[in-house]
Amino acid sequence: MTADISALDLEEAGAVLAAESARFASFGWMRGTSGNLSVVLSRDPLRLAVTASGHDKGELTPADVVLVDGQGAAVRGGRPSAEAELHARVAALTGAGAVVHVHTVASVAMGRREPGGITFKDVEMLKGVGQPAHDVEVTLPVIANSQDMKVLGDRLEEARNPRMPAVVVAGHGLYVWGSDPRQARHHTEVVEWLLELELSQR
Numbered sequence: 001m002t003a004d005i006s007a008l009d010l011e012e013a014g015a016v017l018a019a020e021s022a023r024f025a026s027f028g029w030m031r032g033t034s035g036n037l038s039v040v041l042s043r044d045p046l047r048l049a050v051t052a053s054g055h056d057k058g059e060l061t062p063a064d065v066v067l068v069d070g071q072g073a074a075v076r077g078g079r080p081s082a083e084a085e086l087h088a089r090v091a092a093l094t095g096a097g098a099v100v101h102v103h104t105v106a107s108v109a110m111g112r113r114e115p116g117g118i119t120f121k122d123v124e125m126l127k128g129v130g131q132p133a134h135d136v137e138v139t140l141p142v143i144a145n146s147q148d149m150k151v152l153g154d155r156l157e158e159a160r161n162p163r164m165p166a167v168v169v170a171g172h173g174l175y176v177w178g179s180d181p182r183q184a185r186h187h188t189e190v191v192e193w194l195l196e197l198e199l200s201q202r
């Protein structure tokens with residue numbers, strides 16, 4: 001049943017995702033149609049608004065969004081992101097209300113350099129993901145890429161660090177989540193900042 005989700009709710013979610021997407025695209029993090037975003041619209045049953053597949057993520061309109069179920073399958077709208085199933089898995093696993101996926105150079109470069117995970121320490125910016133700035137090491141997991149979203153979801157579930165709301169997918173990009181689109185955006189900007197810092201120093 002999805003009677004609790006009106007077309008207006010979906011379009012409102014689309015407007016939010018289009019704005020967030022335009023912001024990330026302006027940073028160069030969603031080049032060449034890459035990346036995708038989602039927001040949870042209901043928990044039981046799980047329903048998410050996910051960006052439509054293959055669009056220029058800097059040019060989305062509120063209509064370029066698809067309602068998907070807990071398996072990432074379309075319930076309403078066109079063709080959802082090819083990674084919609086992973087968004088649904090992250091939302092179910094972590095309780096997040098929004099998920100961001102961006103293709104940043106720093107995440108791919110650092111995933112190559114540190115395939116076992118990227119550790120941060122003694123950086124004020126760690127507070128942006130709810131961690132102390134000093135004396136604590138916080139590791140961002142790196143998981144191997146796959147075209148199978150079930151496999152990727154299993155890898156994410158096994159590797160995820162409850163103290164870091166993000167994972168790097170090797171050779172692919174960055175997944176980040178938060179309680180809502182605004183917090184997911186802040187987490188994304190913080191994690192990407194940390195990755196760029198590490199990349200600049202190694």
Ligand SMILES: CSCCC(=O)C(=O)COP(=O)(O)O
Nearest residue numbers: 033034035036053054081082
């Ligand atoms: C050049 S983007 C390759 C596909 C991808 O990794 C991605 O993030 C975008 O896929 P979508 O289906 O969400 O457009």
Ligand SMILES: [Zn+2]
Nearest residue numbers: 034035101173
């Ligand atoms: Zn991708």
